Amino acid sequence: MDINDKNYNLSVEIDKIHLRNPTMLASGILGISQSIFERLYKENVGAVVTKSISVNPMKGYPNPTVISIGGGSYLNAVGLSNPGVDAFSKELSKNKKIPIMISLVGSSEKEFSRMVKVFDSLSILGYEINLSCPHVSKMGMEVGDDPEAVNKIVKTVRMNTTKPISVKVGVGSIDVVELARVAIDAGANIITAINTLRAMTIDIETMMPILSNRVGGLSGTAIKPIGVRCVYEISKNIKAPVIGCGGVSSWQDIIEYMMAGASAVQIGSVLGSNGPKIFNRITKDLKNYVEKKGMKNISEIVGIAHKY
Amino acid sequence: MPTNIDNRRIVRIEQTIVETPTVKTLVFKDSLSHTAKPGQFLMIWIPRIEEIPMSVMINSKDGYAAVTIRKSGVGSTALFERKTGDLVGLRGPYGNSYTLKKSYKKILIAGGGTGLVPLLRLASYAQKLKIQSTVIIGARTKGEVFFENIARKIIQDNDSSLKICTDDGSYGIRGTTVELMSKVLHENTFDCVFTCGPELMMRKVVDLSNENSIPVEASLERYMKCGIGICGSCCLDASLVCQDGTVFSGRQLSKMLDFGNSYRDKDGQRINYS
Ligand SMILES: Cc1cc2nc3c(=O)[nH]c(=O)nc-3n(C[C@H](O)[C@H](O)[C@H](O)COP(=O)(O)O)c2cc1C
Ligand code: FES
Numbered sequence A: 001m002d003i004n005d006k007n008y009n010l011s012v013e014i015d016k017i018h019l020r021n022p023t024m025l026a027s028g029i030l031g032i033s034q035s036i037f038e039r040l041y042k043e044n045v046g047a048v049v050t051k052s053i054s055v056n057p058m059k060g061y062p063n064p065t066v067i068s069i070g071g072g073s074y075l076n077a078v079g080l081s082n083p084g085v086d087a088f089s090k091e092l093s094k095n096k097k098i099p100i101m102i103s104l105v106g107s108s109e110k111e112f113s114r115m116v117k118v119f120d121s122l123s124i125l126g127y128e129i130n131l132s133c134p135h136v137s138k139m140g141m142e143v144g145d146d147p148e149a150v151n152k153i154v155k156t157v158r159m160n161t162t163k164p165i166s167v168k169v170g171v172g173s174i175d176v177v178e179l180a181r182v183a184i185d186a187g188a189n190i191i192t193a194i195n196t197l198r199a200m201t202i203d204i205e206t207m208m209p210i211l212s213n214r215v216g217g218l219s220g221t222a223i224k225p226i227g228v229r230c231v232y233e234i235s236k237n238i239k240a241p242v243i244g245c246g247g248v249s250s251w252q253d254i255i256e257y258m259m260a261g262a263s264a265v266q267i268g269s270v271l272g273s274n275g276p277k278i279f280n281r282i283t284k285d286l287k288n289y290v291e292k293k294g295m296k297n298i299s300e301i302v303g304i305a306h307k308y
Numbered sequence B: 001m002p003t004n005i006d007n008r009r010i011v012r013i014e015q016t017i018v019e020t021p022t023v024k025t026l027v028f029k030d031s032l033s034h035t036a037k038p039g040q041f042l043m044i045w046i047p048r049i050e051e052i053p054m055s056v057m058i059n060s061k062d063g064y065a066a067v068t069i070r071k072s073g074v075g076s077t078a079l080f081e082r083k084t085g086d087l088v089g090l091r092g093p094y095g096n097s098y099t100l101k102k103s104y105k106k107i108l109i110a111g112g113g114t115g116l117v118p119l120l121r122l123a124s125y126a127q128k129l130k131i132q133s134t135v136i137i138g139a140r141t142k143g144e145v146f147f148e149n150i151a152r153k154i155i156q157d158n159d160s161s162l163k164i165c166t167d168d169g170s171y172g173i174r175g176t177t178v179e180l181m182s183k184v185l186h187e188n189t190f191d192c193v194f195t196c197g198p199e200l201m202m203r204k205v206v207d208l209s210n211e212n213s214i215p216v217e218a219s220l221e222r223y224m225k226c227g228i229g230i231c232g233s234c235c236l237d238a239s240l241v242c243q244d245g246t247v248f249s250g251r252q253l254s255k256m257l258d259f260g261n262s263y264r265d266k267d268g269q270r271i272n273y274s
Helices: A034-042 A084-091 A109-119 A147-160 A176-185 A221-237 A251-260 A278-292 B074-080 B113-128 B148-154 B177-187 B199-211 B250-254
Strands: A012-014 A017-019 A023-025 A047-049 A066-070 A073-076 A100-104 A126-130 A165-169 A190-193 A197-200 A215-220 A242-245 A262-267 B009-012 B015-020 B023-029 B041-046 B050-055 B064-070 B087-094 B106-112 B132-139 B162-166 B192-196 B216-219 B247-249 B262-264 B270-272
Touching (some): A012 A262, A023 A278, A034 A047, A147 A165, A176 A221, A251 A262, B023 B087, B041 B074, B050 B064, B106 B177, B113 B132, B148 B162, B162 B177, B199 B216, B247 B250
Parallel strands (some): A126 A165, A242 A262, B132 B162
Antiparallel strands (some): A073 A215, B009 B087
């Protein structure tokens, strides 16, 4: 690769996946439109993860569903609204070159196998199984908190695809490392950590919870140290690549996550205040950092903090 | 005084104005909204019911603004039913705005219904910049014409520059906004056309302006959850109406497949206008 290429020295390998750079779009952020994915790709995103897709379309909760709580942090209880497997496979049907991971959410093995059967013929990198959405009953975290269910679902997806599977874990009642171990033992290849954390906010004037679902998930700057800790502990204890996520808003945050052990890093809610061009800016800065440090490739820093 | 637009302000509705049996204007005090740019919107919280995007209506009193609601869905109906003294929350104003170039001398403003909200704010800004506005207000029938007096006041009561049309001819000139616009373009030249209203009307206004090589800008509406570029529910081709819009140029719009053709439902499925 040419030294003038904007991704020179930034390429990373995550299991069987090759990415031109370690930046990814987190699930649920601008994640339902192929045209938007193409725009992000032009802005030099490494890969995108779609909104979590379920078997049937879901309308989600009424608004307010997403709110800023200041300081670069957010609360959301979107309620996993998504167009469902059939409409979404149509959405992605013309995809050729965009590196896309499809996020899956569901309550039973049957639902997951149905979705993977539909999606598997598309041009995609693989799957991210969402076992960590903290605000919808019988899905996400409620499944993630049940190791037996996790085991069965991951095995089912494994049986239906040869593509890489990442399992997205969060901070629930089961330790992330244990959950990650169950997922990898069941056949997952990668762990994504973390999702949002259960949280709420109340308006003191009206005395009412603001989110329509009352409780939602905290994301953004506030959760970054928790995400870094989870990535660190998972990568220390489990032999599988980790994708970091949570509170990333700058190139420095990406470096920090990689030093904790992440092979790639997702950007979520902070995209809002920066717009899609944040990927272009951040990858430029990452390239400069790698050059300044005299490294051949950015992956040299993955897990480097474990030495100390 | 709040300075961060993301901060939720709780405001009291100070006045309600009935525009038609299904359209109401609610007036409140909020300095950030008072100085909103034409085309920007607020996210209005109707506590424990909904939060919906609303274009910011002008109000002549310093520090005040308003929203004008047509009742249709759950959120807009709940907001429509709010009374003087009730509390609502708001954040914003968000989004870009119409561009008024200093070099403009004459502009054409064409819209209908609550689409007039950003257009009247635009007309009042144009007035301050000494740009002459011709305003076309279109409606299906007489009972649905509103804001005539406000429009007249803003463009300073020049009869020839305010033109009203109804589809059934019950008020003003008989015909559609686009038919009237086509006539107006024959008799006058304009530096730019500005439009807001039903999308199929805007599509025709944009096409007609493009055919006549007049710059045109339209303010669009899409279902919104976040209003701040995170959720993607407002996408229009590769653009986000909340962050890249609400205002798009004729050149941008003529390349879009969704414009005038389809929108996204609450679950993100693409639905065709038909
Ligand atoms: C509005 C919104 C919607 C989200 N939807 C999903 C989702 O569908 N599936 C999922 O796995 N994570 C979802 N997430 C979580 C994000 O992917 C990410 O894990 C979390 O926001 C932390 O990253 P951040 O701090 O960079 O936002 C959502 C987050 C937000 C803010
Ligand atoms: S409304 Fe959420 S991105 Fe526009």
